[in-house]
Amino acid sequence: MQLRFLGGAGSVTGTKVLVERDGHRLLIDCGLFQGLKQLRLHNWSAMPVPSASIDAVLLTHAHIDHSGFLPRLVELGFKGPVYATQATIDLCQLLLPEAGQLLTAEAEFANQLGYTKHAPALPLYSEQSARLALEQFRVCEFDQLFEPAPGFSCRLAPAGHVLGAASVHLRCGEHSLLFSSDLGGQDDLVMKAPVPPEAADFVLLESTYGNQRHRSTEALTRLAKTINRTCARGGVVVVPAYAAGRAQLLLHAIRQLKNTARIPDVPVYLNSPIAAAATRLYQQHAELHRLSADACAAMLDDVNVAHTEAEAMALNHLDTPGILVATEGVANGGRVAHHLKAYAVDARHAIAFTAHQPAGTRGAAMLAGIPRVKIHGEWIDIRAEVISLPGLSGHADHQGLLDWIEALPRAPRHVYLMHGEPEAADSLRQAITERQGWPCSVPEYLELLYL
Ligand SMILES: [Zn+2]
Structure with missing residues (x-):
């Protein structure tokens, strides 16, 4: 062999x-x-x-x-x-x-x-x-x-x-x-x-x-603190997430944090129709995970999903505190790249990475504290808070x-x-x-x- x-x-x-x-x-x-x-x-x-x-x-x-x-x-x-x-x-x-x-x-x-x-x-x-x-x-x-x-x-x-x-x-x-x-x-x-x-x-x-070493309970506490801190200063928490897996875990975590009043009831936006469709697959294949089909359906309750390009672009101009989950998880391309351009430049906002950021990706550069990254050929200054939550990977x-x-x-x-x-x-x-x-x-x- x-x-x-x-x-x-x-x-x-x-x-x-x-x-x-x-x-x-x-x-x-x-x-x-x-x-x-x-x-x-x-x-x-x-x-x-x-x-x-x-x-x-x-x-x-x-x-x-x-x-x-x-x-x-x-x-x-x-x-x-x-x-x-x-x-x-x-x-x-x-x-x-x-x-x-x-x-x-x-x-x-x-x-x-x-x-x-x-x-x-x-x-x-x-x-x-x-x-x-x-x-x-x-x-x-x-x-x-x-x-x-x-x-x-x-x-x-x-x-x-x-x-x-x-x-x-x-x-x-x-x-x-x-x-x-x-x-x-x-x-x-x-x-x-x-x-x-x-x-x-x-x-x-x-x-x-x-x-x-990481644990999901600690990461959940850090996520709650990040959301509370960012919303208190009027900012948006941008979470780059893979459409399959991380998006569902995040939506579920946010719902749990809201249900237990650990975070305020701020709007949640999901810029990924694919992630919304993948969430329905979690609902269909409930025997393969820990959650009930109802708990999977609840992940999308009160979540604003951007379906059209205009809806997606409007998410670059949120003027009230909120949570914005967007694909892809490594932040190298996809929809989240546009949001990084809009939000990374302002210290009120936070960027929370949940997936491992491979060497050479923008996410890895941002987590290393590099002050400027290039997105779509344009230099972007990173002033937002950047955190890593590996326990949610x-x-x-x-x-x-x-x-x-x-x-x-x-x-x-x-x-x-x-x-x-x-x-x-x-x-x-x-x-x-x-x-x-x-x-x-x-x-x-x-x-x-x-x-
Ligand atoms: Zn994988």
């Missing part, structure tokens, strides 16, 4: 693991690179194997850093099935066409304003390509054994990260491989905790927060990751740490090596292993 890390190695985006045996190829996840330019360029570089030679793709969840390269893979000639849980497919039907729209809009915007060095800037793929890719999806259920490609059998287990998210247990000849994918925390407000891992020879573990922290892997029924032969920036991955590697003595390493981009 061969393993090749085509993304999500030494970084948190672009996750793709190619597993190969006896001439058959299975690609686990097909993520888009985001953040640093040298990473984003990988989206344009040639795949190390012809896309048409891949038998099947298995998607662990719908987030773009795990699914967003799929339309491009199809454009490059991939014709096989794409396996995912029903909830992941439902979310991909919202997220992938939107990704195509965003990529197209950003290229057009760059061409119009002339801030691109490429003439003309081209989108990686269009909405139409994304819709074509969706035709290749096939449903697979949690806990059921199936054969995604000849010689591979696999089983998905709930990973507690976002609706439909799965860890993958793969058997291939005499070897077994477990890929955690993104793992949720034990105390996530919406998702159930990830199920304990099944024994495997080789384990691929995510390490996004491999060097951080969809990821387990250092301890959560250790607890999960230490629940393995037997020692693995090797642990590979993925989906983490170098410091986070190495901190987790050190902890696993010291506590368990298991061989553990951090693979590099394009590294090829013969197992």
